[in-house]
Amino acid sequence: MSLIGLSYFSRIIILEKNVNLTLKPNTSNDPVRFVSISRAYRPLVTLLGLFAIISFLYSVTTPIFEAPDEKDHFRYINWLADGNEIPHIIEDLAIVGHEIGQPPLYYATVALFVAPIDRSDLETIAEDNPYWRKGAGPNVHYHTGAERFPYKKSTLAVHVARLASIGMGMITIVSTYFIARHLIPKHALWAAAFVAFTPQFAFLSGIINNDNLIITLSSLTLLVLVGIVQIPHFSIWRYLLLGILWGGAILAKLSGIALGGVIVLGLLAVAWKEKSWLRLWAGLPIISIGLLSVSGWWFWRNWNLYGHPLAWEALITANAGLVRAEALSWWKALRVSTYLHQSYWALFGYGIPAPTIFYWFANGIAALAVIGIVIRVWQRKTPQPAIIIIGILTGWLLIMTAALLNWIRQLAATEQGRLIFPAIASITILFVWGLSALPYQQWIKRITLGGLGIWAAVLPLMVIVPAFATPSLLSPSIVVPNSQHVEFGSGIWLRGFEVENRSIESGQSLVIDLYWQAAQPIDESYTVSVHAVDAAGRAVAKLDTIPYNGRFPTPVWPQGQTFRDSYTLPPLAETAVPGQGSIIVKLYPWRQTEKMLPIAIDGNQIGTTLLLTEFKIKPVDDTVYQPSFTTNVTFGNTARLIGYDASSTAANDIIPITLYWESIAADPIDYTVFVHLLDTNGNLVAQADSLPQNGRFPTSIWEAGEIIADEHQFHLPEKLQAGEYAVIIGLYNPQNGARLQAQSDGNRVLNDAVSILSLTIKP
Incomplete structure (x- = not known):
């Protein structure tokens, strides 16, 4: 559906015209004028619909809590939805999680949507995978059938919360559209679509994360600021709204404080434009009133509880595991930040990348945009009002970049592209401003938006679904090949096996299918160890892994149901002795090889090593024998x-x-x-x-x-x-x-x- 919509939308955006959407009072109540406005906005509405579908696709394909810090973000929401007050950063840390130091606006907003939903099973779904950081597969959490559609209880609450985030992403797209109309009115829809079809933005909008609200409020703040710069008269209400949005951004995330820099920059631009400081000195107090009316109580509360308006020391304590022992130099932080380009475009879950070709495509677009920007600057044909807007957008991007680099200097695991998304409207508008200066503009528009849109739509199915896929459970009527009655430990049964190719050469790989079944709930995560032994009895290939490439650990095996797991061993060693080799199987607790599980066949104990079957290692030489x-x-x-x-x-x-x-x-x-x-x-x-x-x-x-x-x-x-x-x-x-x-x-x-x-x- 999303690809069909993309096809339709691409036709609209290529034909986009400079429609004047300046609204005037409709004193005649003319219905024709309403229809014309509706038609003018139809491409934008279509874009929002496409974005909602794509972002929803990311939401439903990403298992709950498999997005960065999503579980702790939801624990904060759950705390407020239960009717509790804003948590104390130190006293409630163990219950709420390390996101407890974040300002409360995002969590309080989403809590309104999830409060009516029963969340009593929160602590029993998607339990933490204690072995994830030690390399036991990509899953940060254990997932069971309780999370499948139709969603219930906490799983339903998580997906409702994700829908709220999608709504915030849609507001960001609309804000980008109207900011772009001030600079590149013919290409405003292009800029909005650029945001919508950035895969990482669509992914982020489909998960629970307070970045979604700071991105939205930052974009709205830029929109109001650009409007203030453009209008020739002083409007108290615009300045007051600017302060309210700024205060809301601070209550969404502390990085919202940085908006003060671009606000001052915008007011300085107005003073330079009008050759007068009046609006600067008159506007700052009004902005401050709006700011303090929204967030002043938050600063006061922090000061009383923690002795600092930002609760800085308490915040550092809550994130002690991320604080660097020694701050990086600015140069080293800049080198570390080279990773940002990947996570800006597409990096899902806890480090699941898109195909390399996608990054070539996305970085190619960025390179073309930079070339276009250089051409525009070199030509010096940009009018003064546009220069001011470009200065504001560029200033905000630079401010966010500097803030992020400083954050990287102090905290580990912060080199993430999403942290610069509060400036995504600036980035995309500047990109489109540059791209629209190049020859073959229509072709560039088709390629950039068509390419990004298709990638954004297919990456959930191409990357996310396989990354978290679990095996299909077999019907009891299915006959398992090479039926076995082998029990590992207590309750782990090997019901059968199959070898794809029993005759291989050194340098080739064995593919073995094992059919597993749990006779009872399994508390511990076990490693399956599969070894290939050559004719001389030496191990020539071995694979130790959590079942299903780490995606189906033993604690989530459904009781009494059989599934097939495929194991592709590394290529046989070149020194493998030709002849009859053996495949052996063992099980042990993750990273505890000294605790091999005992094995019984038909109830008879055989030790801790199962000789599963034999295979052939073919000679690789072409020796011509000369018998005597x-x-x-x-x-x-x-x-x-x-x-x-x-x-x-x-x-x-x-x-x-x-x-x-x-x-x-x-x-x-x-x-x-x-x-x-x-x-x-x-x-x-x-x-x-x-x-x-x-x-x-x-x-x-x-x-x-x-x-x-x-x-x-x-x-x-x-x-x-x-x-x-x-x-x-x-x-x-x-x-x-x-x-x-x-x-x-x-x-x-x-x-x-x-x-x-x-x-x-x-x-």
């Missing part, structure tokens, strides 16, 4: 003996024998190679039976056409009597002792055994 003696003896439809190496001279009573087999066709049976020593009467004197390559390369993994060099060490018995002896070889089924039929030149070989060596033992 060639033969052409077939053994059933399984193998052909094409030659052998043997010596009639024993060294230390050991005769080395190498048999060269060619596989005729795959055979699931593991045949044993017998090497027998017979006397002249055909009596068995000695034998050395084993699987090919001493078990490393059994016949069940042979592939048609494959050549296998099979080495045997035949030990002569002690005190062997003098006489003539023969060494014979063949293949038999160890399950029943039946030998594979041996044929040479179409004739069956006697006893299905091939004589390969004659020995003379002297007295």
Whole structure:
């Protein structure tokens, strides 16, 4: 739906005209004029609808509390919604969380919407994942089916709160539109759409965060300030409104204090424009009245409770874990801030990036915008009123940038693009001002808005949904492959498995599907350890992970329901010995390898390591074998003996024998190679039976056409009597002792055994 709407909106915005929306009193009550105004605003309304859909998409695809600090933001809202007073930063910190030091306006506003909703299950949903910071998957919280639609209780309250944030984002877009009309009236809708289609802004507007309100109030403050600069007469009400908005911004977030800088800058611009200080000195007191009428009580409360109008020391205490031991230098803070470009455009959850190509696209737009700005400045054709507006927008951007850099210097984890979003209206309007100066303006408009809009619409499905996806639960009627009855510890059952490719080379990866089931609730988060072992018994690939790539830890497994989890092991080591390898599985508490869970098969304890199944490691070389003696003896439809190496001279009573087999066709049976020593009467004197390559390369993994060099060490018995002896070889089924039929030149070989060596033992 959002993509269809984008297509429709792109047609509107490309045809956007400079419509004069200056409203005059409608003394004639002319309905035609109302209709014309409605039509003029229709593109903006369409844009708001598209934004609401896209932001809502981010909201419903992001699991609750998987946005930065969202849980603590909601805990503050919940506290107020329960009828409590503004929390004490120190005394109520453990209950409300570290966002407790924030001013209360955003939380009080959203609390009005969630107060009627039952939130009694808040402490039992989306529980904290204690292993997240240690690398146990992307989930900061454990998520269960209780969060799925239709939403209930606290989950419903969270989504209602997110809807309130979307409303704030819509006001920011409208404010950007009307600010832009003062500077670039033909491209105001372009600027508004630029804000709406910035993926990070759409994401932020779809979650719970007080940044949403400070962004809205900052944009409204800029709108009123630009209006004051533009009007030729002094308006007490405009100045009073400016102070009220400034006070509201401070009550939304302390960074709202920085608006004082751009307000002063705007009033100085008015004084310069009119060559008079009257409006500056008359306006400042009125602005102060508006400011203090809204936020004065907040400063007074902080002073009484904490001895500081901003409660600074208490605020630092609440965020002690983020305070740097030593403030960064400005230069180092600037270097750290290079990360901001990514988080400005798109960085979801706790560090989930968009595809790299998106950042190339977005940064390309920014580069073009900067080029356009340079062209406009170089041309010096901008009229004075526009220069003043550009100065205000640029000044606010610089003020916010300096404030953010100073914040980065003092606190860790603050290099986040959303923290500069109070200036997003300034950024986008300046960008569009620059882009509109370039050639092929219409094409640039199509590409920037079409591209950003499509990216904004698809990123929730392309990035967020896969990042938090959980496995589908299997119906009881589904037959699990390779059914197992293996229990790890108490209550964790392995019901089956499947291996995607059982024959691979070194450098390739095994993909193994395990079918898990919890017989009872599991309190601890366990790591699944899957290892591939080569024919020599050495681990050549291993993967230790929380189930479903960290997205489905054992504490959230639904009782009695089976699911499939796929494990892609790293490529096999280049040193892996060819032959039959093994896949083993173990479970242990996260990062506690010394506490491997005991394993039972059908109730019988087997230790702590499960030999799941075997696989084949194929030789990677193309060795051409040159047997000393060639033969052409077939053994059933399984193998052909094409030659052998043997010596009639024993060294230390050991005769080395190498048999060269060619596989005729795959055979699931593991045949044993017998090497027998017979006397002249055909009596068995000695034998050395084993699987090919001493078990490393059994016949069940042979592939048609494959050549296998099979080495045997035949030990002569002690005190062997003098006489003539023969060494014979063949293949038999160890399950029943039946030998594979041996044929040479179409004739069956006697006893299905091939004589390969004659020995003379002297007295």
